[in-house]
Amino acid sequence: MYTKEKAKxxxxxxxxxxxxxxxxxxxxxxxxxxxxxxxxxEHRYYVENDPLISDFEYxxxxxxxxxxxxxxxxxxxxxxxxQRVGVTLIKDFPKTRHLVPMLSLENSYNEExxxxxxxxxxxxxxLDEIEYTVEPKFDGASxxxxxxxxxxxxxxxxxxxxxxxxxxxxxxxxKSIPLSAPFDSKNIQQIEIRGEILINxxxxxxxxNSLMEEGIPPLANPRNAAAGSLRIKDTxxxxxRNLEGFLYHVSYILNVHEPKNETILTHSDMLKMLQEFGFxxxxxxxxxxxxxxxxxxxxxxxxxxxxxxxxxxxxxxxKVNNLELQEKLGxxxxxxxxxxxxxxxxxxxxxxxxxxxxxxxRTGAVTxxxxxxxxxxxxxxxxxxxxxxxxxxxxxxxxxxDAILIERSGDVIPQIVKSMPDxxxxxxxxxxxxxxxxxxxxxxxxxxxxxxWRCVNINCKAQVLERIIHFVSKDAMDIKSLGExxxxxxxxxxxxxxxxxxxxxxxxxxxxxxxxxxxxxxxxREAIDKSKHQPLHRLIYSLGIRYVGxxxxxxxxxxxxxxxxxxxxxxxxxxxxxxxxxxxxxxxHAFFQNDDNIQMxxxxxxxxxxxxxxxxxxIEGDLSGQTFLFTGTLTSLKRNEAESMxxxxxxxxxxxxxxxxxxxxxxxDAGSKLEKARKIPGIKIISEEDFKKLxxx
Ligand code: AMP
Ligand code: ZN
Numbered sequence: 001m002y003t004k005e006k007a008k009x010x011x012x013x014x015x016x017x018x019x020x021x022x023x024x025x026x027x028x029x030x031x032x033x034x035x036x037x038x039x040x041x042e043h044r045y046y047v048e049n050d051p052l053i054s055d056f057e058y059x060x061x062x063x064x065x066x067x068x069x070x071x072x073x074x075x076x077x078x079x080x081x082x083q084r085v086g087v088t089l090i091k092d093f094p095k096t097r098h099l100v101p102m103l104s105l106e107n108s109y110n111e112e113x114x115x116x117x118x119x120x121x122x123x124x125x126x127l128d129e130i131e132y133t134v135e136p137k138f139d140g141a142s143x144x145x146x147x148x149x150x151x152x153x154x155x156x157x158x159x160x161x162x163x164x165x166x167x168x169x170x171x172x173x174x175k176s177i178p179l180s181a182p183f184d185s186k187n188i189q190q191i192e193i194r195g196e197i198l199i200n201x202x203x204x205x206x207x208x209n210s211l212m213e214e215g216i217p218p219l220a221n222p223r224n225a226a227a228g229s230l231r232i233k234d235t236x237x238x239x240x241r242n243l244e245g246f247l248y249h250v251s252y253i254l255n256v257h258e259p260k261n262e263t264i265l266t267h268s269d270m271l272k273m274l275q276e277f278g279f280x281x282x283x284x285x286x287x288x289x290x291x292x293x294x295x296x297x298x299x300x301x302x303x304x305x306x307x308x309x310x311x312x313x314x315x316x317x318x319k320v321n322n323l324e325l326q327e328k329l330g331x332x333x334x335x336x337x338x339x340x341x342x343x344x345x346x347x348x349x350x351x352x353x354x355x356x357x358x359x360x361x362r363t364g365a366v367t368x369x370x371x372x373x374x375x376x377x378x379x380x381x382x383x384x385x386x387x388x389x390x391x392x393x394x395x396x397x398x399x400x401x402d403a404i405l406i407e408r409s410g411d412v413i414p415q416i417v418k419s420m421p422d423x424x425x426x427x428x429x430x431x432x433x434x435x436x437x438x439x440x441x442x443x444x445x446x447x448x449x450x451x452x453w454r455c456v457n458i459n460c461k462a463q464v465l466e467r468i469i470h471f472v473s474k475d476a477m478d479i480k481s482l483g484e485x486x487x488x489x490x491x492x493x494x495x496x497x498x499x500x501x502x503x504x505x506x507x508x509x510x511x512x513x514x515x516x517x518x519x520x521x522x523x524x525r526e527a528i529d530k531s532k533h534q535p536l537h538r539l540i541y542s543l544g545i546r547y548v549g550x551x552x553x554x555x556x557x558x559x560x561x562x563x564x565x566x567x568x569x570x571x572x573x574x575x576x577x578x579x580x581x582x583x584x585x586x587x588x589h590a591f592f593q594n595d596d597n598i599q600m601x602x603x604x605x606x607x608x609x610x611x612x613x614x615x616x617x618x619i620e621g622d623l624s625g626q627t628f629l630f631t632g633t634l635t636s637l638k639r640n641e642a643e644s645m646x647x648x649x650x651x652x653x654x655x656x657x658x659x660x661x662x663x664x665x666x667x668x669d670a671g672s673k674l675e676k677a678r679k680i681p682g683i684k685i686i687s688e689e690d691f692k693k694l695x696x697x
Contacts, residue, residue, distance in 0.1 A: 001043075001182065002040065002043065010040040011040075011052060013033060013037055014037050014040075014052075017061055017064070018053075026064055026068035028072075031065075031075060034064065035077075035079075037061060038058070038065060038081040039081060039278075041058055042081065043178070047278065047280045062081065065081065065082060069082055079152070079179035079180035084172045084173060084175065084179070084239075085239070088169045088234075089233060089234055090170075093166055093167050095163050095165065095166070096163065097162060098144055098161075098162060098163070098164060098192070099146070099192045099251065100192060100252050101161050101162050102142065102159075102194065102251075103161060103334060103335045103336060105336075105340060106335045106339075106340045107341050107343055109343055114295065114318070114342065115292055117292075118130065118292035120337070130290075130291070130292075130325070131288065131290050131321040132288075132289055132291075132292070132294075132318050133267050133268055133287065133289075133318070134286070134287045134295055134299060134317075135282040135286045135287075135316065135317050136285050136302070136313040137313055137315040138196035138246050138282075138313055139221070139222060139223045139311075139313055140197050140223055140226040141197050141223065141226045141227035142157070142196055142197075143156070143194070143196065143197050143230075144158070144193070145171065145193045145247070146192050146193075147180075147181060147183055147190070149184070149189060150181060150183050151179070151180050152168075152171070152172075152177070152179050153168070154168050155168045165231075167230050170232065170235060172235070173239040173241075174243045174244065176279075176280045177245045177247075177279070177280075181277040181278050181279070183277065187255050187256045188255060190252070190253070190254035191250060191253050192250070192251045192253075193247050193251070194248065194249040194250070195245055195249070197226050197230060197243050197244070198222060198223075198226045198243065198244055198245075198246070198312070199222045199225045199229065199242065199243055200244060201312060201412075203242045204222040204225055207219075207225060207241065212388075213546070214547075215365065215388075215389065215452040216451070218415070220415045222311070222312045223312070223314075229241040230243070244280070245280060246280055246281060246282060247274050247280065247281050248281060265322065265323055266321045266322055266323060267321050268286060271283050288321055298316075302316060313344075315341050315342050315344045316344075317339060317341050318341075319338060319339040326338040348407045348417065349405075351373045351374075351375040351382075351403075351404055352401070352403055353399070353416075354370075354372060354400070356368045356370050356371070356400065357369050357371060358434055360437060360462035360463055360466070362469075364437075364454040364455040364460065365452045366452065366454065366455060367386055367388065368390075369385070369386050370384060370386075370387045372404065377406060380408070385414050385415065387416065390451070390453075392451075396416055397419050397421055398419050399419070399424070399428035399429060399430060400429040400430075400431060401427055401428040402421070404418070404419050404420065405418050439455070439461055440461060440462065442455050442456065458596065464498060465488065468487050468491065468498070468499055468502065469484050471543075472502065472531075472542075473542075475538075475541065475550055476542030477534050477538055477539070477542045478531065478534065479502070479530075479531045481523045481528075482502065490505070490510075495509060495510070498600065500603040500604055503528060503532075503607040503608070503609070507524075510524075532607075532608050532610060533612055534612070535557070535611060535612050536560070537550075538611070539611045540553040540556050540563065541553035543591065543597075545587055545591045546587045547584045547587045548587065551579065552579055552580065552584060555578060556577060556588070561613050562613065564602075566588060569588075569592075570589070570655045571586055571655075572585075572653075574588055574589065622649055622650065623646060623650045623694075624650030625650075626650075626651045626663065627660055627662045628643075628646045628653055628662065628663045628664075629654050629663070629664050630665045631670045631673040632666050632668050632669050632670035632674075633667045633669060634667040634688050635667065635668065636692075637688070642691070645695055645697075656673075657673050657676040657677045657680065658680075659680055661677065661683050662682075662683065662684060663683070663684050663685075664677040664684070664686070665688060665690075666685060666688075667688055
């Protein structure tokens, strides 16, 4: 689809659009050109993994299109890049019949299975040797897409194989799936394409972390995450999951006329066609080989790279390459005879639940951790597994002494899939939750809307220790030579009592300890010193404020010069930052209202912790130093427009009437704020007109 020439053309058009920011105006003539440019860059980013422009540049172009389409809604097309966004709340997923049934695959687990299968295929076809393709078996949720007259019209789940759920609005959220493709160039009027929707390992990890941050048990594997995401009824949430789509099969084609002569003869060519039409396919991973022995070699090679892949696979799929031969081999009622799945060794194992320990985290959350009979799974030995919270234990029906099935997919933390209550012998015991903190014996509390019990003693030793461990960790201040083990050791010896204590370490005492030589001490000293000038967002993240993950910390760092700026900000001001909602803002606010925290930050500063802050443009304007508040309905301006005008001129918006307020702007039906302001001397109460004069607009 994107030949070199075409790509070159689109890239130089991109430059033009970006350079002539004001000059190149969207109008009906170049509207489709702008859309093509956006589609091209989406393809580079999501399908090729090789973007040519920055996110910011993409956003600039996107906004241009969006603004134009808002003014001319009659010109919006179904496959315009803007049509992916917008929030759709789905009522239910209508049932739809597949054009061709979606069968499952026969499974094989060893060489013998594969050789048997090959023997049968040779018998039926009468051939001595068959050409096969070998491709990854993606571990996600299968999907069937229908395009009509070049447009994506439907996305359907497998369902029972005959009838699935129409989840089209959610498919629109997957950026690697094109909303249109030039099928007409091959006289194709309707086409049904099959593939897999998945979530890559990175995004899966992020998603699980965000769940755990909220006290919700993480999902066991990316497959569940992908399948679950496709069934969410709010498209804006689906979009945030960053799903990806790999297409690997065409199940039906309706041609308008006779197909063009270059009829496709093989599976590998079919994938090539899909790729040329802009789809993401296993083209790069695909191997075409002759005979089953070569297939076996490819599988062995591939399995070695399994852990390096960005997404999870649970085996390989072997297909007969020649399409005519596929037809000849046909299918049983369950699966095609021309394809077979080879399953990799399961990353599941059985074990026994021996005991449960209760650990106190840095936010005071008490997490039950199951100690299990050590068992090897996915290449590592697992002996303890988090069981998250009481509800989870109930849901999984876990008892001490139970036989359990555990799973560890990829580098994901291991999890209990289920218990096996049928094999109980009566000696199993109930798991009893403590009522007081195992570390400091403070009574535990549980908030109504939460699933976790917490120790609310801020000085709880277990929490302090976890906070220090978090502070030095890789994604936080990254003090490598210190590390968790040393922190634990130093904490136990009272060498570090709190976070500032890291910067007051008594190296003389450490020198006298076993295992610390000159070299390791100088490394330690250097690592600690270096961390003093980490970027500001790392310091913010390292404080372990609830709900403030790395992304939020980065956002916040963009808006402040100094960590203590946050002390002066109201929740409303915090919520103006993108991605900071009510809950996050409240949590940050609470952290910076706590005097112990402020004292700690001041101490850190005193000890030389001077993070590198982004140099923000300080807004100086004619309103600088002045504070404003609006009340009632404005007639000629929108409230948020008016507020941002104040900020552009250097003024500040306050959240309520107080003696700090300089101007109260009153719109129609001004209410209690006006009454309150009248009682405080010094507040200027002005009309919308006066306000505009003040800004000279
Ligand atoms: P199973 O669900 O274990 O019976 O495996 C069959 C399923 O594997 C198919 O229905 C597809 O959803 C999925 N699958 C994953 N990757 C591929 C692939 N490359 N080719 C065909 N099927 C695949
Ligand atoms: Zn405690």
